[in-house]
Amino acid sequence: MKDEPLDLDIDQLLRESAAAAAEFDAAENSQQDLQDRQALRRVAGLSTEMQDISDSEYRQLRLEKVVLVGVWTEGTAIDADNSLKELAALAETAGSEVMDGLIQRRDKPDSSTFIGSGKVEELRKTVLATGADTVVCDGELSPAQLRTLEQKVKVKVIDRTALILDIFAQHAKSREGKAQVELAQMSYLLPRLRGWGDSLSRQAGGIGGRGPGETKIETDRRRINDKMAKLRREIKEMKTARDTMRQERRRNNIPSVAIAGYTNAGKSSLMNRLTNAGVLVENALFATLDPTVRKSTTSDGRIFTLSDTVGFVRHLPHQLVEAFKSTLEEVSQSDLIVHVVDGSHPDPREQIRAVREVINEIGGGDIPEIIAINKADIALPEVLMQLLREEPNSFAFSARTGFGLETLLKAVESSLPKPRIEITATIPFNRGELVSAIHERGEIISETYSELGTIIHAYVDGTIARKLEELG
Numbered sequence: 001m002k003d004e005p006l007d008l009d010i011d012q013l014l015r016e017s018a019a020a021a022a023e024f025d026a027a028e029n030s031q032q033d034l035q036d037r038q039a040l041r042r043v044a045g046l047s048t049e050m051q052d053i054s055d056s057e058y059r060q061l062r063l064e065k066v067v068l069v070g071v072w073t074e075g076t077a078i079d080a081d082n083s084l085k086e087l088a089a090l091a092e093t094a095g096s097e098v099m100d101g102l103i104q105r106r107d108k109p110d111s112s113t114f115i116g117s118g119k120v121e122e123l124r125k126t127v128l129a130t131g132a133d134t135v136v137c138d139g140e141l142s143p144a145q146l147r148t149l150e151q152k153v154k155v156k157v158i159d160r161t162a163l164i165l166d167i168f169a170q171h172a173k174s175r176e177g178k179a180q181v182e183l184a185q186m187s188y189l190l191p192r193l194r195g196w197g198d199s200l201s202r203q204a205g206g207i208g209g210r211g212p213g214e215t216k217i218e219t220d221r222r223r224i225n226d227k228m229a230k231l232r233r234e235i236k237e238m239k240t241a242r243d244t245m246r247q248e249r250r251r252n253n254i255p256s257v258a259i260a261g262y263t264n265a266g267k268s269s270l271m272n273r274l275t276n277a278g279v280l281v282e283n284a285l286f287a288t289l290d291p292t293v294r295k296s297t298t299s300d301g302r303i304f305t306l307s308d309t310v311g312f313v314r315h316l317p318h319q320l321v322e323a324f325k326s327t328l329e330e331v332s333q334s335d336l337i338v339h340v341v342d343g344s345h346p347d348p349r350e351q352i353r354a355v356r357e358v359i360n361e362i363g364g365g366d367i368p369e370i371i372a373i374n375k376a377d378i379a380l381p382e383v384l385m386q387l388l389r390e391e392p393n394s395f396a397f398s399a400r401t402g403f404g405l406e407t408l409l410k411a412v413e414s415s416l417p418k419p420r421i422e423i424t425a426t427i428p429f430n431r432g433e434l435v436s437a438i439h440e441r442g443e444i445i446s447e448t449y450s451e452l453g454t455i456i457h458a459y460v461d462g463t464i465a466r467k468l469e470e471l472g
Contacts, residue, residue, distance in 0.1 A: 066091050067127055068101040070138030071109045082347050086314070087138045087160060094166050099130035113152065114145045120152045127153055136163055140317070143192045161188060161317040168320065176238045183231040184323040186224050193217055193224075235323075242329075245293075253441050253461040255304040255416045257296075258331040260359065261340030262351040263311030266374035269399035270340060271308040274409065291330050298413045301439040307334065314354040321361060332364040335417050338408075340372045341387070343379030343396065348387060370395065370411055377401050418443050419461040425468045428453040434471075437464055 072080035088098045104115040134156045141159040150157045172178045275294040292308045307330040371394035397404030442460040
């Protein structure tokens with residue numbers, strides 16, 4: 001018997017099969033959609049497997065990898081190299097790992113990309129080859145330069161100013177220091193506000209936000225301006241307390257000595273050596289931000305104050321100088337500046353120039369200055385000798401070994417302002433506080449004793465002279 005051909009409609013079978021498959025897929029998708037709504041779904045490949053590692057390895061794991069780029073416009077190649085080395089030290093202080101450093105020789109920075117459009121592609125290749133996630137530029141970028149460079153190299157771009165502000169933010173400990181750093185950061189941020197797409201260009205929505213009104217970027221600017229005004233008021237209030245203490249010292253004619261200098265030159269080490277102040281000493285840039293004032297005594301018994309101040313650096317951001325003015329007044333209103341220089345630095349003269357530039361900017365250019373060349377134990381002898389010849393009133397010392405400290409202290413004592421009113425008085429024994437005040441604030445020529453009291457020949461200030469006149 002022959003097989004009868006099956007009378008099947010192939011198209012109909014295919015349609016029925018497709019319909020069944022679609023129904024099955026819809027049911028499966030509905031079930032998957034329900035599961036997705038009920039639980040967070042883990043995206044594969046985004047998890048970092050954490051194993052048993054030490055703290056140092058964990059810190060290393062979190063280090064931000066950076067590529068440095070500078071523009072060499074003036075000076076020698078050594079100057080350009082030293083500037084980039086300093087930028088590398090700043091980057092490491094901020095907690096990053098320097099992968100590479102590039103310098104572009106130009107007459108002036110490119111107005112669009114800082115280093116020029118032709119070099120941006122080379123920078124991009126370096127970023128890809130090193131696996132860096134940040135580019136740090138050795139200069140202050142305009143908002144347009146920052147935006148263009150980020151678009152072309154496809155990673156985060158920051159400039160020298162932002163880097164220094166970040167270090168200050170990490171190291172600020174006191175309430176005044178934190179407020180000063182926040183004010184400086186907002187001054188830097190205000191002209192650089194930008195949005196993602198048009199998120200900062202739309203008007204605020206919702207009830208009360210319709211119609212003409214502020215755009216979001218305008219709102220953000222207004223909030224930052226309000227916050228800056230509040231910070232300025234707070235800093236002004238804290239400045240009042242500092243001024244009161246300073247006026248009290250002035251009223252008692254207590255001379256003040258400010259220890260100033262380049263960051264990491266050894267200012268805090270010198271302060272600790274002279275006064276046992278216990279100030280933080282660390283081989284890092286800007287380790288000390290908050291000023292410390294301590295009392296000290298000369299060999300003949302006169303009292304003076306020593307102030308340890310924030311370190312300076314070349315191209316110190318003007319936002320910081322403005323925000324830290326109340327702190328820097330310890331320098332600008334002192335009677336003597338001990339300018340500490342790192343004698344072992346590759347270019348100590350540039351350090352001296354940069355510090356004097358800031359001192360002049362804050363109004364301390366006319367204050368007597370002693371150049372204290374630190375790290376004499378590791379500095380090159382020929383560099384030390386040349387600095388001592390070039391700089392009048394300069395002294396070499398080592399805060400680590402104590403070499404030269406006694407000579408430096410004698411130079412400080414001899415440079416302090418001396419009281420100018422000469423007196424010869426017999427002070428009764430029951431007025432011992434006057435004798436003590438002359439010892440602390442005057443300059444004694446001779447001191448003898450009689451039946452009537454203490455006979456003192458000395459130079460004193462006007463306040464003590466008036467009190468002696470009242471004795472009759």
